[in-house]
Amino acid sequence: MFNRREFMKRTGDGMILLGGLSFLPSCGGIKRADLAEEIGSAEPLKGLGREEMEILHLASLAPSGHNTQPWTVKVVEPGHWVIGSEEKRWLPAVDPENRELFLSIGAFLENLLIAAGSFGYRAGMEILARNPKDREIANLRLKKGKMEPFPLEKMRKRRTVRSNLLPGEIKGEDLKFVTRHELRPFLSMPLSGGHSFYFPQNSPQGKYLREGTVEANRKQAFRHPAQEELANWIRWSNRDAENHRNGLTPESMEIGGFAGWYVRNFYDRHSVLSKSFHDQTVDLAAKQAKSGAGWLVVTSPDSSIPTLLEYGRVFENMLLKIRERKIAVHPMTQMLEEEPWKKQTAKELGLTGEVQWILRIGYLKSYPDPVSLRMPVSRFVQGS
Numbered sequence: 171m172f173n174r175r176e177f178m179k180r181t182g183d184g185m186i187l188l189g190g191l192s193f194l195p196s197c198g199g200i201k202r203a204d205l206a207e208e209i210g211s212a213e214p215l216k217g218l219g220r221e222e223m224e225i226l227h228l229a230s231l232a233p234s235g236h237n238t239q240p241w242t243v244k245v246v247e248p249g250h251w252v253i254g255s256e257e258k259r260w261l262p263a264v265d266p267e268n269r270e271l272f273l274s275i276g277a278f279l280e281n282l283l284i285a286a287g288s289f290g291y292r293a294g295m296e297i298l299a300r301n302p303k304d305r306e307i308a309n310l311r312l313k314k315g316k317m318e319p320f321p322l323e324k325m326r327k328r329r330t331v332r333s334n335l336l337p338g339e340i341k342g343e344d345l346k347f348v349t350r351h352e353l354r355p356f357l358s359m360p361l362s363g364g365h366s367f368y369f370p371q372n373s374p375q376g377k378y379l380r381e382g383t384v385e386a387n388r389k390q391a392f393r394h395p396a397q398e399e400l401a402n403w404i405r406w407s408n409r410d411a412e413n414h415r416n417g418l419t420p421e422s423m424e425i426g427g428f429a430g431w432y433v434r435n436f437y438d439r440h441s442v443l444s445k446s447f448h449d450q451t452v453d454l455a456a457k458q459a460k461s462g463a464g465w466l467v468v469t470s471p472d473s474s475i476p477t478l479l480e481y482g483r484v485f486e487n488m489l490l491k492i493r494e495r496k497i498a499v500h501p502m503t504q505m506l507e508e509e510p511w512k513k514q515t516a517k518e519l520g521l522t523g524e525v526q527w528i529l530r531i532g533y534l535k536s537y538p539d540p541v542s543l544r545m546p547v548s549r550f551v552q553g554s
């Protein structure tokens with residue numbers, strides 16, 4: 171994905187063409203705040219009270235691959251939900267085993283659990299999915315219990331930041347803070363505990379991750395099914411963004427200003443399939459991969475469904491606390507999606523277990539507000 175400066179360079183031809191025009195459009199790209207859901211004034215859905223609507227809205231602020239927001243919630247009866255996923259929002263070309271899908275659902279569950287606690291609900295969960303293609307993932311029951319206050323602003327303000335990561339080393343104390351995972355037990359859900367490893371940019375492992383990320387991006391950029399899938403999830407125009415409220419927008423890809431206006435008006439899914447787009451993707455990945463302090467790699471003992479859900483929770487738990495220390499954590503997942511890196515990365519890094527996350531990490535000068543869109547609760551709640 172591009173940043174603005176890079177994009178301006180790349181769209182030189184189009185810009186010259188438009189450079190003589192005497193007007194500049196005033197309207198920008200659609201951001202989260204433009205379509206904010208007013209839970210307070212929305213009609214609650216059948217079987218859900220206002221607090222439960224708010225809990226589900228907060229859960230949906232979790233990150234997901236290509237921002238597909240793959241979660242569904244079936245209201246069986248008040249306080250009893252089945253959390254699942256919708257096949258139309260899977261990513262078979264880059265995530266054929268639904269590994270990232272379960273990580274995303276895990277992040278959703280982490281938000282759900284924390285938000286429920288802050289409204290005084292205890293959540294119990296039983297995992298239903300036995301294989302990665304099962305659509306029903308977990309049975310969840312909410313019971314009124316003790317309040318566990320949490321600053322929900324952290325959930326509202328969390329976002330992925332891909333640009334302007336500073337090169338300064340991450341301080342030891344910050345590293346400890348970021349990688350200390352304090353998950354609340356989800357009642358019947360056992361926890362295996364996460365292992366995070368930090369590799370600065372100038373370490374041999376940092377070099378391996380940087381170069382591997384660029385090469386894996388290159389391979390993916392020229393793999394047609396992966397690009398077709400990406401094309402289906404980019405919302406170039408404001409109208410498309412407003413209709414879908416999911417996927418990647420120019421704003422969320424950090425293409426702002428005039429470049430943002432240009433792509434909103436002149437780009438479509440065919441642009442994503444062009445050679446120049448592929449080249450831009452690789453150039454940008456290379457630029458991103460070398461900025462920031464280094465890499466965090468998170469490993470788990472296995473890739474079972476409960477483990478993936480837990481590691482989605484571990485990730486979200488980490489994301490909820492980084493903003494206060496002006497730290498950005500950017501998943502760069504292509505090495506876990508493309509061969510040979512998919513098989514080799516753990517061994518090359520000298521790690522045991524399975525790599526679940528490859529994250530670029532760095533300090534920011536200032537933290538931007540969230541821009542990625544979210545679907546209204548009514549769109550992912552079923553049977554209401």
Ligand SMILES: Cc1cc2nc3c(=O)[nH]c(=O)nc-3n(C[C@H](O)[C@H](O)[C@H](O)COP(=O)(O)O)c2cc1C
Binds near residue numbers: 237274330540542
């Ligand atoms: C499993 C998973 C994989 C992701 N992989 C990437 C990635 O490879 N590159 C990237 O730029 N963002 C990646 N992301 C971040 C998502 O694109 C991002 O969460 C989504 O667009 C919503 O934006 P937000 O995090 O700002 O709310 C990933 C997120 C998840 C949960």
